Amino acid sequence: MKVLFIGDVIGRPGRLFLKSLLSGIVHNRSIDFVIANGENAAGGFGITEKTANELFAMGVQVITTGNHVWDKKETVQYLFSENKILRPLNFPPDVPGFGSIVFNLKNGLKVGVINLIGRVFMNLSDCPFRAVIPEIEKIKKITNIIIVDMHAEATSEKQALSYYLDGKVSAVVGTHTHVQTSDEKILPYGTAYITDVGMVGPMVSVIGVQVEQIVRKFLNQIPQKYDVAKGSCFFCGVVIDIDNQTGKATGIERLLVNE
Known part of the structure; x- marks a missing residue:
């Protein structure tokens, strides 16, 4: 099977550019399953039910997140019920939401997706290395195909x-x-890997934010509101080929598409 994993979708510009591309990529590359990190999909910080539904309507099947998942207050209640939006598994156990999912495809295949968050240079969470093993063992009883989003700063x-x-x-x-x-x-043992898949959003930006705002922050260190940059966008993702039976990856290809 072929899995398309899409980098962090940044605000409205990222959503619109993704919408213009996704169906064509899925068709031309015979994609079976689509995952996108959507934690910055709403105004560049956080995700809402509305923006999540936009991504689902485009053809994204599972949305992963990270440290910005709670940036929109309404998301907290939403994640109690929407299991196709994941928050990191290694968040404290009493927080709302789901850290993994086994998704049933129409062709009968089942795909496990696990969302983790790192601890180096980030707010401390439970150990991702220790938290993930019991979850893998649980999912392995259902399917050998498992994709892990490791949302982390340190390479x-x-x-x-x-x-x-x-x-x-x-x-x-x-x-x-x-x-x-x-x-x-x-x-060596059949797991596909990339350190960072990238983003979908404005090309002339600092990781999606208006350049002058970030430069000003570095110059004066005064906190301020950040806005998503405007202008032409680019799309980053990876296509992963996976053996249906063993769950081992047989290929991984980077995608980079400029507007």
Whole structure:
């Protein structure tokens, strides 16, 4: 099977550009399953029911998130019931939402998706390395096809997790930095990996935000409201080929499309 994993979707510009591309990519590349990180889909910070439904209507089947998942207050209640939007599994156990899902495709295949968050240079959460193993064991009773979104800042933490999970999951895909890396590979025991898949949003920006606002913050260190940049966008993602029976990855390809 072929899985398309889409980098962090940034605000309205990212949503609109994704809408213009997604059906064509799915058709031309015979994609079976689509995942997108949507934690910045609503105004560049957070996600709402409305923006999530936009992504679902485009053809995204599961949305992962990260540290910005709670930025819109209304999302807290929404995540009690919507299991196709994931928040990190290793958040405290009493928070609302779901850290994983087994998604049933129309062709009969089942795909597990797990959302994790890193701890290096980020707010502390439970250990992703320890939290993920029981979840993998639970999902393995249903399907061998498992995709992990590791939402983390440090490249070392993402790489370490990928080797820790090599052979246990189909892919470990990094998100959060919004900058696509060029280290896509298949690890020795059949797990696909990339340190960061990138983003979908404005090209002339600092990870999606207006350039002058970020530069000003670096110059004066005064907190301010950030706005999503305008102008032409680009799309980042990866296509992962997975053996239906074993769940091992057989290929991973980076996608980068400019508007």
